Amino acid sequence: MKKFAKIDKERLLLGIAAPVLAVVAAFVVTSLVLLATGKEPFQAFQIMASYGLKSDSQVYILNKATTYYLAGLAVAIGFRMNLFNIGVDGQYRLAAFFAAVVGGMVNLPGILEIPLIVIVSMLVGAMWAGIAGLLKVTRGVSEVIATIMLNSIATAIIAYLLQPGMLANLNSNTNSVQTTLLPKSGWFFTLTPNPAAGPIEGFIVVALLAGVGYWFVLSRTRFGFDLRTVGQSESAAEASGVNVKRMIVTSMLISGAVAGLVGMPALLNEAHQYSTEFPTGIGFTGIAVALLGRNHPVGIAIGALLWGFLDRTSNWLEFNGYDKEIVGVIQGVIVLSVVIAYEVVRRYGVGRQQRRVGEQLAAAARAQGQQQEVAA
Amino acid sequence: MHALVGENGAGKSTLMKILYGMQKPDEGTIAVDGEQVTFHDPGDAIARGIGMVHQHFMLADNLTVLENVVLGSEKLHGIGDRARAKILEISDAYGLGVRPDVLVEALGVADRQRVEILKVLYRGARTLILDEPTAVLVPQEVDALFDNLRGLKAEGLTVIFISHKLGEVLSVADEITVIRRGTTVGSADPASTSTKQLAELMVGSELPSPETRESTVTTVPMLRVEGLRLMAPDADGVDRTVLDDIGFTIHKGEVLGLAGVEGNGQAELVEAIIGMRDPDAGVITLDGADISHAPTRTRRESGIGYIPEDRHRHGLLLEAPLWENRILGHVTEKPNSRGALLDPAAARRDTERIVEAYDVRTPGIEVTAASLSGGNQQKLIVGREMSHHPKLLIAAHPTRGVDVGAQAQIWDQIREARREGLAVLLISADLDELIGLSDTLRVMYRGRLVADADPATITPEELGSAMTGASAGHLTHAGGESARLSGGLSGGLSGGEDR
Missing domain, CATH: 3.40.50.300 (P-loop containing nucleotide triphosphate hydrolases)
Structure with a gap:
């Protein structure tokens, strides 16, 4: 048993090695960029660290990370299937928009209002992603292309419907266009352990539950095993009895449903309406976060927190005379490094394990040979 | 003609890859014509007159034989009539019977193999390496191939022949080297060695036979x-x-x-x-x-139990641990799952049992399937399928x-x-x-x-x-004659039922 434990520990080390390597590489590259622009890098990192650890920053980071985590999960479900759902972005925006419209139209007690909004959002997200899944299995359209197109279509649909007289109203004070404000019963709860730092959005609980659900379904259920099997080898999955086409559609539906949750913190906890100011581009952040977290529920959480941290500190950097774009550089380099480091570490791990297995078996064979010689 | 024999995984292919410059040796030297050489890539090997005929043919189906042969060596004799003349010259000299203007897709396996051999000769090879050339051929084609190889030998070319089919090796080789677990374990003179002796040298023990003794066929x-x-x-x-x-x-x-x-x-x-x-x-x-x-x-x-032809494509998840591979294909069955939930503990225990009972050589069940040798992967698959x-x-x-x-x-x-x-x-x-x-x-x-x-x-x-x-x-067995037709064409086809 000892041997197995050792190999397991190694796998864990190798698993952590890739993201750590990536973050370190990102900091090195960023330092070089800062030096090239004539700024002192270590001071910048120090500013980021001290500001990022303040209590109000911590709350801000947690709230941001909640959204990023859900986006990361949505993308990761696709990744585990070898599907690249670039469309999380369009899915969550369209989903949140329709959820906001439906939520604004009815006024139910919270126990019904909130589930209604969330379910509408998940259904719309699932439907939008499902189109890409259906196109892939019936017409062989790459889900990458389909979801990129669907993102644009979602943008256009929202722009068309988000007009006064369509499904939105004009606010004459701010001159912005928005859906009807949700009734109070549709506002999600917040946690305020430290009033000075501001409220923590209650949707963090939903995000955590989603993370646990993701882990449980993938690693503890038959369905999850089938899903992972398709991701690892479509041909082996088919031979083992998985209906690959159905699985592609199902996993796109699930990915889209989780994408439907991405806009919920902003809708239920922050704005309570969909307006032209509704956050965009989170789907793409989700891709970066899922890559960084290696599709692991805990890894994605770390990635989401890191992204929240970088978001928070970029403004403060600007305040201190640095270019806030430097944070964009860090984020970009982290993603690139993760992809590279992941592959390097994976290859190293596979090669190393093959060698070790070979060595152990050879050693066992030698030991046996010696025994035979002694016996003879 | 030198034959290299050894069981699968003994290192034959690795050795050949080194000779052809596809892989670098850690130690040791290679000498061609008494001159020590180092190959960095197949190009170096070709320049030294070494050519390789791979087990899996590397031909473009939609091109003609001529086009396939000149592909990549257009500089030698052009791509037109000069090349065609050269191909016919080589083909005639060694009795390969290659028709330069036929599409490769129209050719059978044996003809394709002759095109591969011609391709190598066209590039000026004096030493030919053939990796398991008979694996894809039926016995009659094997004989024809051996005639071709004898022709090459008669013209002064060297042929290195890799195989694990001992009968063939003994009939065609002038010298035999046996390798086992990556080292030379001996050489043999085909004139004075029997198949059995060679096999024992190859595996270090006696050769098994697939023969089945008594019939167990029922009428159900x-x-x-x-x-x-x-x-x-x-x-x-x-x-x-x-x-x-x-x-x-x-x-x-x-x-x-x-x-x-x-x-x-x-x-x-x-x-x-x-x-x-x-x-x-x-x-x-x-x-x-x-x-x-x-x-x-x-x-x-x-x-239905299924031992697939291509275990990497259809039988295993290479990057998953052995116990997950034990679940593959039987995820809905005990001990792998209970209801909709997996039962990893039971699957692990049962994997331990399979590893033990089917002698899968592995340090543990958490290693990936890719880290096992082909034979051990196959034993795991057989164990898995039989377990249900x-x-x-x-x-x-x-x-x-x-x-x-x-x-x-x-x-x-x-x-x-x-x-x-x-x-x-x-x-x-x-x-x-x-x-x-x-x-x-x-x-x-x-x-x-x-x-x-x-x-x-x-x-x-x-x-x-x-x-x-x-x-x-x-x-029916016709005592030396080849098989002959007996009964109607369809008469034999439905024979299964009337046993």
């Missing part, structure tokens, strides 16, 4: 296939019939062996039975239940790429399960294995079952001639 049909037809699009997208009017019955306790040159529909037949392809016509009945269009999972659950007590086992090349020790084990397991009433559909390119294990033999040619034979009397040569389409119907 387990798998019945009737009028099965399957269309599939070819490379140009045109639908072609790949299986036509296939009919046979396998009874409990019977091993039905299917002979045929690869690509004549065996793979498609297997996929139709396991449910990966949906037949266009015909009925497949398993143990009385019609499964013609049932999904793969249902078929698996109702008792199948009613029907589809064994496609069950011992391909497996060392001799594991081969004997797999044969034993098939035999034992057969005694307990298992029906087996056996597909193999190894005719000795096929004849030795089967109770009934069928020959497949161009998507049809064209002949049947009694494994007790048939010889590999006779079977081989039916595999090339040269004979059909019921094959």
